[in-house]
Amino acid sequence: MSNQEVAILNVGGSKFTTWASTLRRFPESRLARMLNGNDHEFRLVNGQFFVDRDGTLFNYILDFLRTLQLSLPTDFSDYQRLQREADFYELHSLADLLSQENLLKPRPEILEVRFLLQETQAFFRVFGSCSNTIEVLAGRVTMFTEQSLRQNWNNNPFPSQKLLTPLPLERPSHHDLVFQCGTDYSAGDQLVARYSPCVAFLS
Incomplete structure (x- = not known):
């Protein structure tokens, strides 16, 4: 082809339609x-x-x-x-760019903290657009649920005490941290919500 x-x-x-000369811009490339x-x-x-490659990304390759x-x-x-596509086509100058x-372009990062009610359970969820940030938080965030503890010795009730119980961490994806911090339970014909206060510690 000329x-x-x-x-x-x-x-x-x-x-995509283009001149053959455009595809031969870099003679050492696979397109040439x-x-x-x-x-x-x-x-x-x-x-x-x-x-058999990504057509959307090829727009930038051709441009x-x-x-x-x-x-x-x-x-x-x-x-x-x-960059993986540029490497595939062996366009080394584009891969270098x-x-x-x-490395140089700053990228915005999203971090969301939410309390979720799903069916009969309550969750504390942290979502991050950057999986690296979530990995760091997973090793540093500890969530506790606050429960009341009442003791009765010799029929003499002591004042209620607060007991902090650690919650297990769930990882539904590389971008999520989830703690289950409450459930609903049935009392007779009524559905009663029982959600414990949560306390988070960052080490």
């Missing part, structure tokens, strides 16, 4: 070898080169080939996945 011919790619079901018929992983199907600039949305966060961008 540089003046149009190349059509089907990347993961998304169709694809046009030369030297990479058998890229198959020509009905006049289109089929590539880089056209402009030789890395232009990403301000809220872009898939640096590792895009993504590595620098990923």
Whole structure:
């Protein structure tokens, strides 16, 4: 295929049309070898080169080939996945740019703390968009439930005392910390809520 011919790619079901010269911008890349018929992983199907990769991320790959600039949305966060695609296509200059961008670009982090009522149970939940932060908190946060303890020796009631009982930590995902801090129970025909006050300690 000459540089003046149009190349059509089907990347993961998304169709792209560009000049062959654009795909040959980096002669050592797999896209250039694809046009030369030297990479058998890229198959020509009905006049289109089929590539079993992420079509959404290929938009950024093709834009880089056209402009030789890395232009990403301000809220872009898939640096590792895009760098993996750049490595797959053997676009080493793009992979290097993504590595620098990923290190330098500040990324907003979300941290949510909620008390949840689900069916007959109550939960204290911490959600974080950054799994590393959640991993750190999992090793430092201890949750206790506060219970009243009343003793009766020789029929003489002592004043109520507060007893702190540690709650087991649940990890439904890499982004969650969950503590079950109460349940409902039935009393006759009525459903009675029994939620214990919770105390959190950060070591």
